[in-house]
Amino acid sequence: MERRVFLAGLGAMGIAPGTAWALDKNSAERLINALVSDINRVIASGKSEGAMFREFERIFKKYSDTSYIAAYAMGVDARRASAAQKRSFSQAFQKYVSHKYGSRFREFIGGRLEVTGVSKVKNWYEVSTVAYLRGESPFEVTFLVSDRSGQDLFFNMYIEGVNLLLTERTEIGAMIDRNGGNLDKMIADLQAIT
Amino acid sequence: MRLMATHPKFFLSFAWSCFQFGANKAWNALYSHARHLKVVCTESQFMPLSSNTKTVSKLAAAAALILTLGACSNPDTAMTRGDQVWDPYEQGNRKVHAFNRGLDRAIIRPTSRGYSSILPDEIEDSIGNVAENLAMPGVFVNAILQGDLRTAGLATTRFLVNSTLGMGGMFDVASDFQVEEADTDFGETLHVWGVGEGAYIELPLLGPATGRDTAGKIVDLFTNPLSYTLPSPEKTYGTVASVASRLSDRGRYSDTIDSILYESADSYAQARLIYLQNRRFELGQSNQSAEIDPFALDTEGF
Numbered sequence A: 001m002e003r004r005v006f007l008a009g010l011g012a013m014g015i016a017p018g019t020a021w022a023l024d025k026n027s028a029e030r031l032i033n034a035l036v037s038d039i040n041r042v043i044a045s046g047k048s049e050g051a052m053f054r055e056f057e058r059i060f061k062k063y064s065d066t067s068y069i070a071a072y073a074m075g076v077d078a079r080r081a082s083a084a085q086k087r088s089f090s091q092a093f094q095k096y097v098s099h100k101y102g103s104r105f106r107e108f109i110g111g112r113l114e115v116t117g118v119s120k121v122k123n124w125y126e127v128s129t130v131a132y133l134r135g136e137s138p139f140e141v142t143f144l145v146s147d148r149s150g151q152d153l154f155f156n157m158y159i160e161g162v163n164l165l166l167t168e169r170t171e172i173g174a175m176i177d178r179n180g181g182n183l184d185k186m187i188a189d190l191q192a193i194t
Numbered sequence B: 001m002r003l004m005a006t007h008p009k010f011f012l013s014f015a016w017s018c019f020q021f022g023a024n025k026a027w028n029a030l031y032s033h034a035r036h037l038k039v040v041c042t043e044s045q046f047m048p049l050s051s052n053t054k055t056v057s058k059l060a061a062a063a064a065l066i067l068t069l070g071a072c073s074n075p076d077t078a079m080t081r082g083d084q085v086w087d088p089y090e091q092g093n094r095k096v097h098a099f100n101r102g103l104d105r106a107i108i109r110p111t112s113r114g115y116s117s118i119l120p121d122e123i124e125d126s127i128g129n130v131a132e133n134l135a136m137p138g139v140f141v142n143a144i145l146q147g148d149l150r151t152a153g154l155a156t157t158r159f160l161v162n163s164t165l166g167m168g169g170m171f172d173v174a175s176d177f178q179v180e181e182a183d184t185d186f187g188e189t190l191h192v193w194g195v196g197e198g199a200y201i202e203l204p205l206l207g208p209a210t211g212r213d214t215a216g217k218i219v220d221l222f223t224n225p226l227s228y229t230l231p232s233p234e235k236t237y238g239t240v241a242s243v244a245s246r247l248s249d250r251g252r253y254s255d256t257i258d259s260i261l262y263e264s265a266d267s268y269a270q271a272r273l274i275y276l277q278n279r280r281f282e283l284g285q286s287n288q289s290a291e292i293d294p295f296a297l298d299t300e301g302f
Helices: A002-012 A025-045 A049-063 A066-080 A083-108 A164-178 A183-193 B002-035 B037-045 B049-072 B090-118 B121-145 B149-164 B186-192 B211-223 B237-252 B254-261 B267-282
Strands: A112-121 A124-132 A139-146 A153-159 B200-203 B207-210
Touching: A025 A049, A025 A112, A025 A124, A025 A139, A025 A153, A049 A083, A066 A083, A066 A153, A066 A164, A083 A183, A083 B254, A124 A153, A153 A164, A164 A183, A164 B267, B090 B200, B090 B237, B090 B254, B090 B267, B121 B149, B121 B186, B121 B211, B121 B237, B186 B211, B200 B211, B200 B267, B207 B211, B207 B267, B237 B254, B254 B267
Parallel strands: none
Antiparallel strands: A112 A124, A124 A139, A139 A153, B200 B207
């Protein structure tokens, strides 16, 4: 499954396997532009909510460093998680994230995201975009892109300074606490949301 | 400007007493101020013009007190880094949060839904514009206090253009002319003056804040010159419009706000984190990228 998605991703990006990956300003910007146009396409498609969530899940898998985001969200508890727990958490988490953020994209209907700049920070890139929504003053959305995984993928996102990774680590942490530290129960909770 | 000039003096004269009584004492005073916020607010709206002088001096004294309390609640700078949250009053805050959530569920959420569904979007936008326009004189005052002439200029231009060409602020003509939005508040003024963020506080009705922003919110009840110069019914327009536009926002961003308040595992912690990050971002404090290194985490198995 992972492999198939990976290959599909490669195909969709029009890059043959074996091409050397070189993250630079242009490729980071290209990634975010492609992401934005994919999101805009889904919003404009007027599909049913369920279909949109599936689309967002696909987009999330294609453009983001899902294993990094999942690992970060689980935080220090990941040290005591079994391989099976990590795997099922990662899957449930992807569904949960696309569901959660996908349902907010409704607010983006009729709006648009524009890339305004790219800058290098340490060993990754920061792509700044501005979101224009109806009746709202434009606001900043920033994506962080790295090639940690061997592919150019975004590993964090900021909406007006609000950090996706920190927000989700807090949320998953609260779920773990609520279940008295039981990771399986937390994963079941996560699956129940979607 | 006068306040600004006397500000270091406040710092010095109250520093010792802060030190003596301890931060807890300062907090308690601040907290009871916050609890009386609603009363203060009501007073200011219905204040007869004749009593202005007396009230102004009373307010100046209150502002001085608040300013120093804000200063006292300054922890250390480590607290303003990364996801670090300084929340020594968590127990009390959680109670307030439960109250706010109950209030939202019972009154604010249903009201905003009704409000948003009855009013056409254009009218909601206009009310939002009016609220924003009437806030501009307050933005101007704070920008001047911060020595930020650019924002002061923007606020002035927006207010003049939108009040005239924009039919009393109903239409945001200034934005059509590419005049940037201007927004600031006394909390930011305190930040510019070097007052630290302080402890996290969830205020009844008003929601998340910090020690510094609570002080700012209280002072901002009085920083808008319109509330002193306009005759009695007109000066409440700004307040009414801003309450209406907040209702409108509650309706428009219903899904997002609901997801924080009702769908997250710990809505208190979520609201706290989101507020603090966003506020630090607004104040230009967040050092976005520095804190998370994508290569410094073991992702094996995920």
